[in-house]
Amino acid sequence: MTKKMDRRSFLKVGGAAAGVAVATVSATAIPLVGDSILQDGVDGVSASHFGAVKTKVRNGRFESVEAFEGDSYPSTLIQGLPARTYAQDRILYPCVREGYLKHGYKSDKSKRGSDKYVRVSWEKAFDLIADELKRVYKSYGPDAVFGGSYGWFCVGSLNNPQALVGRMLGVAGGYTSRTLTYSTHAIRAITPYVTGGDESSNQQTAYPNLIANSECIVFWSSDPINTNQIAWGVPDHQSYEYMKQLKAEAKKRNIKFYCIDPVYNNTAMYFGAEHIKVRPTTDVAMMLGMAHYLYSENLYSKEFVEKYTSGFAEFKAYLLGEGEDKVIKTPEWAAKICGVEASVIKMLAKEFASKRTMLMGGWGFQRAHHGEQPHWMLITLASMLGQIGLAGGGFGCAYHYSDGGVPAPAAATGNPLSDVKMGNGSQGAAASADAPAASPGLTGISVNSKVDGPWKQRKIPVIPVSRIVECLENPGREILFDGKKLTYPDLKMAYWAGGNPFHHHQDRNRMIKAWQKFETFVVNECFWTATARMADIVLPATTEQERNDITKSHTNSYIFAMKKAVEPVGEAMDDFDIFVNILRRFSAAEVLAFTEGKSKMEWIKSFYDESYNKAKKSGVAMPAFDEFWEKGFVKFETPEAAKNFIKYKTFRDNPVTNRLGTPSGKIEIFSKKIAGYGYKECKGHPTWFEPMEWLGSSVAKEFPLNLVSPHPKYRLHSQLNNTWLRDLEEVQGREPIWMHPKDAAKRGIQNGDVVRIFNKRGQVLGGAVVTEAVMEGVVRMQEGAWYDPKEPGKIGSLCVHGDVNVLIADVPTSELAQGNQATALVEIEKFKGEIPAIGIFKAPVMKGM
Ligand SMILES: Nc1nc2c(c(=O)[nH]1)N[C@H]1C(S)=C(S)[C@@H](COP(=O)(O)OP(=O)(O)OC[C@H]3O[C@@H](n4cnc5c(=O)[nH]c(N)nc54)[C@H](O)[C@@H]3O)O[C@H]1N2
Ligand SMILES: Nc1nc2c(c(=O)[nH]1)N[C@H]1C(S)=C(S)[C@@H](COP(=O)(O)OP(=O)(O)OC[C@H]3O[C@@H](n4cnc5c(=O)[nH]c(N)nc54)[C@H](O)[C@@H]3O)O[C@H]1N2
Numbered sequence: 001m002t003k004k005m006d007r008r009s010f011l012k013v014g015g016a017a018a019g020v021a022v023a024t025v026s027a028t029a030i031p032l033v034g035d036s037i038l039q040d041g042v043d044g045v046s047a048s049h050f051g052a053v054k055t056k057v058r059n060g061r062f063e064s065v066e067a068f069e070g071d072s073y074p075s076t077l078i079q080g081l082p083a084r085t086y087a088q089d090r091i092l093y094p095c096v097r098e099g100y101l102k103h104g105y106k107s108d109k110s111k112r113g114s115d116k117y118v119r120v121s122w123e124k125a126f127d128l129i130a131d132e133l134k135r136v137y138k139s140y141g142p143d144a145v146f147g148g149s150y151g152w153f154c155v156g157s158l159n160n161p162q163a164l165v166g167r168m169l170g171v172a173g174g175y176t177s178r179t180l181t182y183s184t185h186a187i188r189a190i191t192p193y194v195t196g197g198d199e200s201s202n203q204q205t206a207y208p209n210l211i212a213n214s215e216c217i218v219f220w221s222s223d224p225i226n227t228n229q230i231a232w233g234v235p236d237h238q239s240y241e242y243m244k245q246l247k248a249e250a251k252k253r254n255i256k257f258y259c260i261d262p263v264y265n266n267t268a269m270y271f272g273a274e275h276i277k278v279r280p281t282t283d284v285a286m287m288l289g290m291a292h293y294l295y296s297e298n299l300y301s302k303e304f305v306e307k308y309t310s311g312f313a314e315f316k317a318y319l320l321g322e323g324e325d326k327v328i329k330t331p332e333w334a335a336k337i338c339g340v341e342a343s344v345i346k347m348l349a350k351e352f353a354s355k356r357t358m359l360m361g362g363w364g365f366q367r368a369h370h371g372e373q374p375h376w377m378l379i380t381l382a383s384m385l386g387q388i389g390l391a392g393g394g395f396g397c398a399y400h401y402s403d404g405g406v407p408a409p410a411a412a413t414g415n416p417l418s419d420v421k422m423g424n425g426s427q428g429a430a431a432s433a434d435a436p437a438a439s440p441g442l443t444g445i446s447v448n449s450k451v452d453g454p455w456k457q458r459k460i461p462v463i464p465v466s467r468i469v470e471c472l473e474n475p476g477r478e479i480l481f482d483g484k485k486l487t488y489p490d491l492k493m494a495y496w497a498g499g500n501p502f503h504h505h506q507d508r509n510r511m512i513k514a515w516q517k518f519e520t521f522v523v524n525e526c527f528w529t530a531t532a533r534m535a536d537i538v539l540p541a542t543t544e545q546e547r548n549d550i551t552k553s554h555t556n557s558y559i560f561a562m563k564k565a566v567e568p569v570g571e572a573m574d575d576f577d578i579f580v581n582i583l584r585r586f587s588a589a590e591v592l593a594f595t596e597g598k599s600k601m602e603w604i605k606s607f608y609d610e611s612y613n614k615a616k617k618s619g620v621a622m623p624a625f626d627e628f629w630e631k632g633f634v635k636f637e638t639p640e641a642a643k644n645f646i647k648y649k650t651f652r653d654n655p656v657t658n659r660l661g662t663p664s665g666k667i668e669i670f671s672k673k674i675a676g677y678g679y680k681e682c683k684g685h686p687t688w689f690e691p692m693e694w695l696g697s698s699v700a701k702e703f704p705l706n707l708v709s710p711h712p713k714y715r716l717h718s719q720l721n722n723t724w725l726r727d728l729e730e731v732q733g734r735e736p737i738w739m740h741p742k743d744a745a746k747r748g749i750q751n752g753d754v755v756r757i758f759n760k761r762g763q764v765l766g767g768a769v770v771t772e773a774v775m776e777g778v779v780r781m782q783e784g785a786w787y788d789p790k791e792p793g794k795i796g797s798l799c800v801h802g803d804v805n806v807l808i809a810d811v812p813t814s815e816l817a818q819g820n821q822a823t824a825l826v827e828i829e830k831f832k833g834e835i836p837a838i839g840i841f842k843a844p845v846m847k848g849m
C-alpha cells in the first residue's frame with residue numbers, strides 16, 4: 001500500500017479484509033489505525049513549560065509528541081501534552097453550579113463542591129459574568145473583585161490568562177491584584193535589603209566557570225536535576241548538559257558535592273553527594289553554628305567582611321551571645337536544634353573555607369515559618385567564606401530554576417511577562433549586564449491597555465499573594481507588610497484564569513470555609529481541577545496546542561512559533577476570546593481597549609516584529625515573520641563573554657563604582673531599614689527563630705513526623721496529574737509518601753501500604769514508599785496531587801488521593817514577606833478498611849445527564 005492511497009480506498013481494503021460492509025462506515029467518523037501509521041498527517045511546532053515540541057497530528061487528533069531538535073535532554077513531561085488534551089476531565093462546555101444558576105450571588109456557598117453543574121450556552125455564561133461584575137462594582141466598588149489569579153498557566157506571549165484576566169478586569173472596572181509568588185515569597189522580599197537585588201532571578205555564575213574552578217558544590221535545599229525539567233518560559237534543558245560536564249569534571253578533579261537536605265534528592269543521587277541530614281526548617285541554626293566556628297577559629301575572611309559588607313558587628317554580637325538572647329551560637333548549640341552533629345558542622349565550615357566552594361541555595365527552605373532568614377543567613381555565611389565574586393565560588397540561589405547558570409544571550413527584555421506587574425514578572429530570565437545583547441527577547445500582552453480611557457487612571461491595589469484566605473477572613477484588617485501598612489479589602493467576587501488555588505494554597509479546610517465569603521467565583525480552566533469544582537461559573541479554556549501563539553526559551557536562546565495543532569476539544573475557547581466576549585457586555589470602547597484593535601494573529605506578529613526591530617538595531621539578523629512562522633523557531637547565539645560570567649565580580653573588583661543597590665552599597669548583614677520596622681519575627685540581622693511546628697516543638701509530641709512537600713518529578717505542580725504520567729509514581733493510585741524504615745516499622749507500615757496522614761488541620765491518604773532517602777523523623781510528599789475529598793465540599797473530609805496542602809498551615813512567614821509555608825508536623829497510620837476509589841480524574845456528573 002502506498003502513502004498516496006486515499007482514505008476511502010484504504011477503508012475499502014481494510015473493511016473488505018475484515019469482512020465489514022464498508023458503505024455504512026464514514027471515513028471521518030471512524031478513523032482507522034492505518035491512518036495514523038500511513039497518513040502523513042500534520043507536524044507542527046509548539047511549546048510548553050516542559051520544552052518545545054513537535055506535535056504529531058493524525059486523524060485530526062493530537063496523538064503524540066516529539067521533542068524539539070534543539071532540546072538535547074527532553075523531559076518525559078512533554079509526553080503528558082497529548083494525553084491531557086483528551087483527558088476524561090476536560091471541561092467541554094460552559095457550566096454553572098445548580099444553586100448559583102437558581103439563586104445567583106445569594107446561593108448557598110456551602111454547596112460548592114457538592115452541587116451538580118448545569119450546562120449553559122456561552123452567551124448565557126457571558127451574560128451572567130458581565131451582570132455580576134456590574135453588580136459588584138456598583139454595590140462594593142472595584143476592590144471587591146479579586147483578579148490576582150496566581151498560577152502557572154501555559155506559555156505564550158498572547159494567551160497569558162493571568163495578564164488577560166487583569167486586563168479585562170482593569171478595563172471593566174478595576175480589581176484587587178497580588179504581589180510576590182508562592183515560589184519565592186520570602187527570598188524576593190528579603191534579598192533586596194541584603195544585596196540590593198532579587199537573588200531568585202539574577203544571573204548565576206556560569207556553569208563553565210564552575211566546571212573549571214569549583215572544588216566543592218553544596219546543594220542546600222536545592223534539587224536542580226528535578227526542578228530544571230521545567231521553566232517559567234520554555235526550558236531548552238541546556239543545564240543538563242552542563243551538569244553532565246560538571247559530573248565528568250568532578251571525577252577528574254575530585255570536586256566534592258554535599259546535599260544539605262532532609263531528603264537525599266534527585267540531584268544528590270546524580271552527583272553521589274554526601275548527605276547532610278538537617279531537620280526541616282532548622283538550617284539557620286546550622287549556619288549560625290558554622291558562622292560561630294569560622295569566627296572563633298579565625299577561619300573567616302575578615303577582608304571580605306570589612307570591605308564588602310555592612311553590619312557584621314551587630315551580627316557578631318548576636319552570634320557571640322552578647323545580644324538580647326544571651327545565647328552563644330556554637331556548633332554544639334546548633335547541633336541540638338538541627339540534628340547535624342557539631343563535629344560535622346565544624347568539618348563543613350572548615351571544608352567550605354579551605355576549598356573554592358559554591359553554595360547553591362534552593363527555595364525549599366524559604367517556604368517555612370520565618371522563611372526570610374535562610375537566604376539572608378546563607379549570604380552572610382558566603383560573605384564570611386569570602387569567595388563571592390571569585391571564580392567557582394560564592395553563592396547562587398537560582399541554579400535549580402529555568403536553566404539557571406546556563407550561559408545565555410542577554411536580552412533587552414528578559415521575560416514575556418516583564419510588564420505584568422503581578423509578581424511573576426521577576427521570575428524571568430536574567431539578563432547579564434556583562435554579556436553583550438545577542439537576543440532581543442520577546443515581550444507579551446500587557447496587563448494594562450495602551451488605549452486611553454478611564455481604565456488608565458485606575459489604581460490596582462495588591463495583597464501579598466499567599467494572604468488571600470486571611471484577607472477573606474478579615475476584611476478591613478490592617479497588616480504589616482515589608483515596611484508598609486496595608487488594609488485588606490472586602491472581597492466579594494474572584495475570577496481565576498490559569499492557576500489552581502485549591503492546589504497551591506495551604507490549609508485546604510480553612511480555605512474552603514473562607515472561600516464561602518466570595519459571593520461569586522468564576523474560573524476559566526481546561527480541566528475539572530479541584531478549583532474548577534469549587535467555582536460557580538466554569539468556562540472551558542483551550543490548551544496550548546489548540547491555538548496559535550509565540551513564546552521564547554527562558555534562556556533567550558530561541559523564539560518559538562506555537563502553531564495550533566488541533567481544533568479545541570468540546571466548546572473550549574481561548575481565554576483572550578472569553579474576555580473579549582465579556583467586555584462586549586460593557587461597550588465597544590471596552591472591547592477596543594482590550595484588543596487595541598488587533599486580531600490574535602496580529603498581536604502575535606506584533607510581538608515578533610518588536611523583537612525583529614530591536615534585533616536589527618543591535619545588528620542581530622532575524623528572518624521576517626512569515627519565514628519564522630514557517631520554520632517554527634529562531635535561534636540566538638550565546639556570546640563568549642557569557643560563558644565566564646561570575647556573579648558579583650564587578651562589585652568585588654570595584655565596590656565603589658559598582659556599589660550594590662542597598663543603602664550602604666554593600667552586602668547588608670545588618671539592615672537598619674529592617675531593624676527600623678521593629679518587627680517581632682524579622683530583626684535587623686539573620687536570626688534563628690523557633691518555627692511554629694518543627695521536630696523540637698511541643699506539637700511534635702502529638703504529631704512527631706516532619707512533613708516536607710517539595711516539587712513533583714512527573715508533574716508541574718498539579719498539571720499533568722490527570723495523565724498516565726501519574727502511573728509512573730503513584731502507589732495504589734495515591735500520591736507517594738516517603739518514610740524512613742524505622743518510622744514505618746514503628747507504625748507497622750510496609751512499602752506499598754495505603755496510609756492515612758493527619759494532623760489538626762486535616763487528613764489525606766498516601767501510598768507508603770519506605771526508603772532511607774528520607775531522614776528519620778521526616779516524611780516527604782510532593783505538592784500538587786489533586787485534592788479528592790471523599791465528601792466533596794465538606795470541611796474536614798478525607799482527601800483520598802493525597803493533596804499535601806490539606807496538612808500544611810496557612811500562617812505567614814513574618815511581617816516582612818507575609819509568605820507561605822510548605823512543611824508541617826503530622827502523624828501517620830496504616831489505613832484500615834476498604835480503600836476508597838479515586839473520583840477526581842473524571843468530569844463531574846452534570847444535572848440532567
Ligand atoms: N505544599 C506546597 N504547596 C505549594 C508549593 C510547595 O512547594 N509545597 N509550591 C508553590 C509554588 S512554588 C507554586 S509556583 C504554586 C503553583 O500553583 P499553580 O501554578 O496554581 O499550579 P498549577 O498546577 O501549575 O496550576 C495551573 C493551572 O492553570 C491551568 N491552565 C493551564 N493553561 C491554561 C490556559 O491556557 N488557560 C486557563 N484558563 N488555564 C490554564 C492548568 O490546567 C492548571 O490547573 O504552588 C505552590 N504550593
Ligand atoms: N519537575 C518539576 N520541576 C519544577 C516544578 C515542578 O512542579 N515540577 N516547579 C517549579 C517551580 S514553580 C518552582 S518555584 C521551583 C521550586 O524549586 P525549589 O523550591 O528549590 O524546589 P523544592 O523541590 O520545593 O525544594 C528543593 C529541596 O528543598 C528541600 N527542603 C525542603 N525543606 C527543607 C529545609 O527545611 N531545609 C533544607 N535544607 N532543605 C529542605 C527538599 O527536600 C528539596 O530537595 O521548581 C520548579 N521546577
Ligand SMILES: [Mo]
Pocket residue numbers: 182183184
Ligand atoms: Mo513556584
